[in-house]
Amino acid sequence: MRAGLLILVLLCGCSARDTDRDASGHAGAGAGNNKPRVALIMKSLANEFFSTMADGATTHQREHAEQYDLVVNGIKDERDLSRQVELVQEMVASGVNAIVIAPADSKALIPALRRAMAAGIVVINIDNKLDEKMLKSEGLSIPFVGPDNRAGAQAVGDYLAGKLTPGDAVCILEGLQTSENGQQRKAGFETAMNEAGMKIVDSQSAEWEMSKANTIASSMLSEHPEIKAILAANDSMAMGAIAATKSVGRAGDVLIVGFDNIAAVQEAIRGGKILATADQHGDQLAVFGIEAALNSLSDAETELKNVETPVDLVTAESLANDSASEEL
Structure with a gap:
């Protein structure tokens, strides 16, 4: 597998050798089904936050395997902007229906995402908000699903x-x-x-x-x-x-x-x-974005809007209260 790239493909009742291949030669969504393919593109896979995000997304896909297929990608570290741009290009070439992205940079990914949208792909921005001024100058509307x-x-x-x-x-x-x-x-x-x-x-x-x-x-x-x-x-x-x-x-x-x-x-x-x-509930953050993408794919007439997701203070007291609640 190419350094800096992790692709996890979850298919209901189908192994990797029974599937098509994506643009990188890795297993892609099953051929012949009508389920949409959603690509999750994250930042550093070395950061526990993004591995938690990936786990949450893959769990959601398993629970909704009849609704969509999922491709999960990430980069080696937070600064590898060129690789994240390449991942967007690879997902477009592989024919995904939607891209849910946590961009490593608020401006550098916008041109690649513009090309994805021009190809008819739904794009949802999570985690790190894309630059509003640059989006406006490009004539783009990409919803942000994430916390304040x-x-x-x-x-x-x-x-x-x-x-x-x-x-x-x-x-x-x-x-x-x-x-x-x-x-x-x-x-x-x-x-x-x-x-x-x-x-x-x-x-x-x-x-x-x-x-x-x-x-x-x-x-x-x-x-x-x-x-x-x-x-x-x-x-x-x-x-x-x-x-x-x-x-x-x-x-x-x-x-x-x-x-x-x-x-x-x-x-x-x-x-x-x-x-x-x-x-900021990393295990659910990608899920919020995936659900927004699926809603758009099921109803193209629905206007995509920003969605503010929860963010909560965590202290020793709150952790102790959570543990006590779990024991009840």
Whole structure:
């Protein structure tokens, strides 16, 4: 299998060797059936959030196998824009009916998606919102199905502010600066910190990556020993921040928050290493997009609209309450 690409095809009662092949030579939807083919194109497969997203999508397809076939794709890391563009092109060439995409960049994927729409393919945007100005200039209308990233980040920041004292120094680990969700999460963090009277002494992009976050956070903490908290725009970077505090001898001394609610961060919250995160329900996020695509395919006259999906604050208290509820 080509590096950076995972294709999972789920077919009811049919093995891969009984199917057609897609443009990459991998198994595609079964020949001769009338079910629509939906392609899910995600970002980094190394990020637990997107593996959770893929699991949720494949589970949904198994439960609705009579309704549609699914092709799941991803890239090696968040910065591999050219490969994600290629995936869009490959899915168009393979004849899918719909593309549900979490774009790695809010602008770079728009030309490829324009060509997909010109080929009659339904396109649904999830996770990271495409740039509205560029869409308008291209004359495109692509619905966004996803959470309010700014509101989610502000909720996390507000919770953090309650554990700090006005005037405390904090820093931000940003996502990719060309990604709308990264921009919105940074803005939400900044609003919460400014309203609470905190001092943002540094803010840098770690490009969603754990190792880069470790390096940058270590530098921040060394340069600004007064830092009391780190706000990370995703959970991978929050995990990198944990390693950074340990490397500079400040483990347990700096409050850390994240965004995504991956399993590793849930354990870190329970263990007191991370204060809070935001849950945008990654296991359902692709499902929301797939359902929007299926609705459009079944009724072409229906106007596609943006759909705001849930985002919730996750803390040690909420995790404990969830566990207690499951035991009842």
